[in-house]
Amino acid sequence: MHRREFIAYGSAAALASTLVKTLADQEAEAQTAYNLELHFEEIYEEMIDGEVVFAYAFRDPVTRLIRPQLYVTQGAAIKIKLVNKTSRPCRFALTGMADDRFPAVQPGQQYTIGFTAPLAGSYLYHENALGAVGRVAGFHGAFVSQPINGRTAAGTRTPYSAPTAAQSALFDTLGTDPYFPGEKWLADNFARQKCWVFSEVFPDMNRALERRQTVTLNELLYTFKARYFTLNSLSGFDASHDESCSPIGYQGEPMLLRTMNAGMCTHGPHVHGNHVYGLSETAPDGKIVKCENILEFDTWMLRPMWRKDVLLPFVKPHEIPDEAWPPREEKFPLLYPMHCHIEMSQTAGGGNYPQGMVTHWEMLGTRRGA
Numbered sequence: 001m002h003r004r005e006f007i008a009y010g011s012a013a014a015l016a017s018t019l020v021k022t023l024a025d026q027e028a029e030a031q032t033a034y035n036l037e038l039h040f041e042e043i044y045e046e047m048i049d050g051e052v053v054f055a056y057a058f059r060d061p062v063t064r065l066i067r068p069q070l071y072v073t074q075g076a077a078i079k080i081k082l083v084n085k086t087s088r089p090c091r092f093a094l095t096g097m098a099d100d101r102f103p104a105v106q107p108g109q110q111y112t113i114g115f116t117a118p119l120a121g122s123y124l125y126h127e128n129a130l131g132a133v134g135r136v137a138g139f140h141g142a143f144v145s146q147p148i149n150g151r152t153a154a155g156t157r158t159p160y161s162a163p164t165a166a167q168s169a170l171f172d173t174l175g176t177d178p179y180f181p182g183e184k185w186l187a188d189n190f191a192r193q194k195c196w197v198f199s200e201v202f203p204d205m206n207r208a209l210e211r212r213q214t215v216t217l218n219e220l221l222y223t224f225k226a227r228y229f230t231l232n233s234l235s236g237f238d239a240s241h242d243e244s245c246s247p248i249g250y251q252g253e254p255m256l257l258r259t260m261n262a263g264m265c266t267h268g269p270h271v272h273g274n275h276v277y278g279l280s281e282t283a284p285d286g287k288i289v290k291c292e293n294i295l296e297f298d299t300w301m302l303r304p305m306w307r308k309d310v311l312l313p314f315v316k317p318h319e320i321p322d323e324a325w326p327p328r329e330e331k332f333p334l335l336y337p338m339h340c341h342i343e344m345s346q347t348a349g350g351g352n353y354p355q356g357m358v359t360h361w362e363m364l365g366t367r368r369g370a
């Protein structure tokens with residue numbers, strides 16, 4: 001039995017205390033079944049320029065959230081009650097599993113699926129009865145599997161089961177080296193991890209679906225012309241300061257970003273201010289690959305259905321000399337953009353730069369409380 005690790009600081013104390021779990025808690029949780037429920041729904045969604053488009057979405061009937069981010073523990077028994085409220089057969093799918101692992105749910109019907117939570121890492125759940133059509137029309141969401149233990153040999157928490165030597169070296173070094181002042185990555189503090197789910201909206205295709213027309217993947221591959229580019233279903237101004245998108249913290253508070261591409265286009269997330277560290281890759285079969293070699297970069301490629309976890313270290317930005325730190329002329333908070341580096345994705349409705357896939361990350365100050 002491990003001692004309860006209690007993390008409390010500033011205004012996050014109340015939130016953090018509800019999220020802190022001991023290893024024993026997690027082991028118990030892993031043996032518990034998750035009973036989830038998702039509804040396949042048809043919705044109307046407002047785009048950043050005011051256009052309202054027909055779309056598909058998974059909805060959690062309890063929270064009413066669309067495209068909810070699901071967090072489970074590796075090895076746990078997952079049950080998902082699926083209710084199809086649309087007019088077409090819908091099939092739940094999860095990256096890393098066979099496309100037809102689960103049966104299609106007929107319109108107006110419900111069906112409960114069961115599976116074991118996969119290896120710790122970032123996954124996408126989606127709909128695939130018509131290939132990518134349902135997914136791109138909005139049937140997608142982040143599915144996060146967390147490790148039962150996830151500790152390095154030195155006892156540092158990581159987001160992976162049996163972390164590689166390189167992952168261990170990085171997570172062990174956080175908070176212990178002048179280069180990474182501050183804290184370790186805090187596995188139980190949800191303010192230290194975000195899912196960035198990238199996608200696109202192609203209103204013509206959605207309109208055809210609304211009119212009950214048949215849209216095939218083949219057709220889609222040749223006619224797909226996205227007009228909106230989204231991060232967690234938001235674009236531009238809306239995504240820039242949204243809580244689910246914007247990493248915010250003090251120097252020395254490293255944050256895990258689980259980046260995923262649910263769309264049809266390849267994307268290239270790019271951050272200013274800090275480089276990130278690549279932690280995981282996506283294998284051709286959709287499974288998770290834990291990096292054996294950690295690379296530092298500021299732009300990374302996300303092909304459709306790829307997921308790549310990166311660590312945003314929240315270190316002093318390299319372009320600021322030591323002598324000028326902490327900054328005196330430009331005051332905190334320091335705001336840096338994240339934008340997809342593939343330029344088309346920065347637009348909305350055929351123009352409206354930069355109302356596409358963008359957000360900001362924010363460094364509030366030097367050490368918290370300093």
Ligand SMILES: [Cu+2]
Pocket residue numbers: 270272339
């Ligand atoms: Cu830039």
